[in-house]
Amino acid sequence: MIRTKGERIFVVFSGIAMGIFTLLAFLPFVLILVASFTDESALIRNGYSFFPEKFSLDAYVYMMSSASTFIRAYGVSFLVTTIGTGMGLLITSMLAYPMSRKDFKYRNLLAFVVFFTMLFSGGIVPSYILWTKYFHIKDTFAALIIPNLLTNGFYVLLIRNFYSNNIPVDLIESAQMDGASELRIFYRMMLPLSVPVLATVGLFMGLAYWNDWINALYFITKPQYYGIQNMLIRLMNNIQFLKSSQASTLLGANAVELPSTAVRMAMAIIGILPIILVFPFLQKYLTKGIIVGAVKG
Numbered sequence: 001m002i003r004t005k006g007e008r009i010f011v012v013f014s015g016i017a018m019g020i021f022t023l024l025a026f027l028p029f030v031l032i033l034v035a036s037f038t039d040e041s042a043l044i045r046n047g048y049s050f051f052p053e054k055f056s057l058d059a060y061v062y063m064m065s066s067a068s069t070f071i072r073a074y075g076v077s078f079l080v081t082t083i084g085t086g087m088g089l090l091i092t093s094m095l096a097y098p099m100s101r102k103d104f105k106y107r108n109l110l111a112f113v114v115f116f117t118m119l120f121s122g123g124i125v126p127s128y129i130l131w132t133k134y135f136h137i138k139d140t141f142a143a144l145i146i147p148n149l150l151t152n153g154f155y156v157l158l159i160r161n162f163y164s165n166n167i168p169v170d171l172i173e174s175a176q177m178d179g180a181s182e183l184r185i186f187y188r189m190m191l192p193l194s195v196p197v198l199a200t201v202g203l204f205m206g207l208a209y210w211n212d213w214i215n216a217l218y219f220i221t222k223p224q225y226y227g228i229q230n231m232l233i234r235l236m237n238n239i240q241f242l243k244s245s246q247a248s249t250l251l252g253a254n255a256v257e258l259p260s261t262a263v264r265m266a267m268a269i270i271g272i273l274p275i276i277l278v279f280p281f282l283q284k285y286l287t288k289g290i291i292v293g294a295v296k297g
Contacts, residue, residue, distance in 0.1 A: 031050060032265045032269060033265075035052075035265040036060070036262055037052075037056065037057065037059075037060075038054070038055065038056060038262055039053070039054040039055065040058060040262050041054075043262055059263045062263060069231065072224065073227055073228045073230070073231035074228050076224075076225060076228075077209075077229070078274075080144045080212075081206050081209040081210045084145040084150065084205065085202050085205045087145065088151055088205045089201060089205065091150065091151050092152070092155050092156050092159060092201065093159055093191065094186065097160075097163060099111050099160045100160045100161075100163035100164045116153075117153045118152075124218075127147065127148075131143070131147050131219065132219065137219060138220075139220060139222050141225065143215055143225075144212075144220070144225065144227065147215055147218075147219070149205070149212060149215070155204070158197060158200075158201060159194065159201060162194055162196075163190060166194075167190065167194075175188075175189060203279070206278070207275065211229060212227070212229065217230070228270070228271060229271060232267040232271060235263070236263070239263060
């Protein structure tokens, strides 16, 4: 493509500006990574630095002392994220489909009910009573998937708008004339044509499931159901206790110096690493899915 001199200057300037902004956004992550490999005493004495006085693996050695526990926690988080995101996408897209059909009699009523859930909720205590007393999900795998995260009103409206604005009604009517059922239309036409918005919503759902620790805090007491986030929180609480004056009094001469500051940084690295690996594969869908799905239908 032939560009004018002004366009070429703009492209070069924009590339440089975006490169600088990207570097600035990436620097905090680099600082956390370097801090996680910094000696605890040097970190306390000199603070955070891109060029630490002394490197150390103490934080990762301490965390890997319970490697089996971390592997199990990673497995729980992976299963919860995979199953929860898959189920959430299916339920959300199936709910959005009838709302996008103008020939569906109760589409406005259904849209109001979905929108209402974005404004009001029952609160923590009623929700806890509902899930534990009536649905009996406490200390079960379902407690990590169903409450609060399985679907979201905003995602439903986002997918509905994508259906309405990007999939022609004539295409659906043509399929109906050929004898296709609504279920077949949904699975054979709507889902394959909605990959951008589904990938975008799936990314958001996956992030929410991976970073979630509230459900386990409320509904889980058995350690075998803890995901990586809850495992890291427990580890940090243990370190804070061992460094407290009460623990020093109990342990006396056996008290040990733990790399608490460096461990916090290592925890951040371990928690965010899977997201960094997955995000580049979904990035191409992100902008298109949000922009197209957010347009009012």
